[in-house]
Amino acid sequence: MPIRPQSLLFEITARCNLNCLYCYNVWKDDCGYPCGNGSTELDTESIRRLLAKAVRESGVSQVTITGGEPFLHDDLVEIIGYLAKMGLAVGLIANGTAGGEQMYRDAVKAGAGIVEIPLLSSERAIHNSMTRGTAFDLATERLVDVKSAGGRACAVIVLTKMNMHDVRETIAMAAVLGADSVMINRFNVGGEGRRHVDELLPSPGELTAALLRAEAAAEEWQMPIFSSVPVQPCLVDLSQFKRMRFGTCPACTEKGYCTIDPLGNLRPCNHSPTILGNLFESDFQALAENVAAAAYRAARPAFCSDCAIAADCQGGCKAAAEACGGCARGEEPFLARNRASVRRKREEGHEGTKGAKVTKNTQTRSEEWAS
């Protein structure tokens, strides 16, 4: 049965003007990824051919352009327009510091329906520390610009030890700037982030507290809020969140997404360094159904083998497990570091661990993916 993902994520360039502590770009890790130095990119005509082929063969209705920093690509607006004219919904993930107001307006006008921009903290110093630049003023301005241009702005908070205390104020600021939604992701280890695990990765307790603060702020500001990077229910009790929605890993699955890198290589996920093959050389379906893709879809940590919700939860983010341990079947750091507490709870027969319930607000999709 062909794999018909909902969307494609296209990394238009590996270049970036920032070097964020938490960056997950696979080429930031010293793993010898093909476009590691950002010097190799496709020309615009090749990008058009690549995307037309990928869209035709995959049947997606949405393409999200990311990077690197997409606004560093000279023809970004042209590519957005090209995709929009194909009748696709186009999203954009940018850092807010490359491309001025006019470029953002042009991007929205060309068809970028939603633009995701990090708003890491309401405190300038924290945002700038996490991005290792002077990004705060530009990022906040671009959030307003997207909205003013008629686009939908999504403020992205990457929850780390550095900014988790400030999450309530950050969501208030996002509301003031006109953001349409907030995506609040726990720090997911990979890329540059691998070098900063100790200083960034919160404990399950810290994450829970921060997410509860976020939920309260979202309620206060009537802000749609999503936690996309998977959170394991055995580490954080998701049933206590009434408003926030949690994602599970949809990589390379039906209704999920696949990632295309700047050279046309297909990967199961933008966090994963696994290359399934090149779209200039092979058909999308052949790659999405090949052995590597099937293995990626089936991967679960052995630790989760007797858990009743393993098929839904999948042990968290397998790309992070892969980035850190070299194998998608491994345990990602958030699980590996806290497995002792899970084991202890299991021994005590604590509900929500072994045989944990997937709460209603967890987006369980495994029954679809199984097909």
Add this chain to the structure above:
Amino acid sequence: MGKLISAVLIAATIAVAAVYLIRRRNISDADLSRARGWRRHVLIGAAMVLAIVGVGGCSGDSKSVGAGGHPPIQPEETIANATSRVREAWRQADARPDPDDKDYAKFDAALKARLAAHDAAVDALVTAGTLEAETGAILKGALSSLTNSAEFRQGRVTCYDMSVEGGASVRAEGDLAKASAELARLAESAKLAPAVVEKARNQIARQLQIITIANQAGDPAVVKLAQAYLAGKPIDEPVPDEFVKAAEALARILSGQEDQ
């Protein structure tokens, strides 16, 4: 029958005009000057009378026959139906799929069908003269934009793209007042750069302006029209008159005034 009469009258008008032009070309200047007087006036007058009667016949018939191949429009019943279809489409402009129902293809198809029904109904109202063509175009474009947006939002619960779901482009009046107060606090504490404060202030003002228009129009659903129509338009320009007119028309349709 009416169509036949109209066709005969138009043909007669063309014939009279042709005769007049041929005669004018064939006669000399001297003859022409002599001919000025009753003969010329009679010819022009006859042409005008025939033209008025012919065009009147056509436009009168269009209400019952329809134009451009559209099905016949029966003024009372069909206008009411069309109004009802437009109203229904706008009332459901924000409809989302049941989160437990993963049949996204079915939801997408329903959205497209609703849009097609709305557009056909708007066309019928324009043809019937109930809506101005410009207003019709605004309503069609705006609902199309909202529909595409809904299609874009629905069901994207993947790791990254779930963020696209939900969220009103124009916030409620109370939320905007709160945002305005919070902005003032952030400006005072210099948490935001002055340029950002200025832009955010303008944006809040623009949203309040839209809500004011919606309130004046008497139906909060007009905010949806504003969201779609004003998307991509600079916030520092005044709200266009054609939008205000379309907002009023939509409010009449939503309130049922057009049915009476």
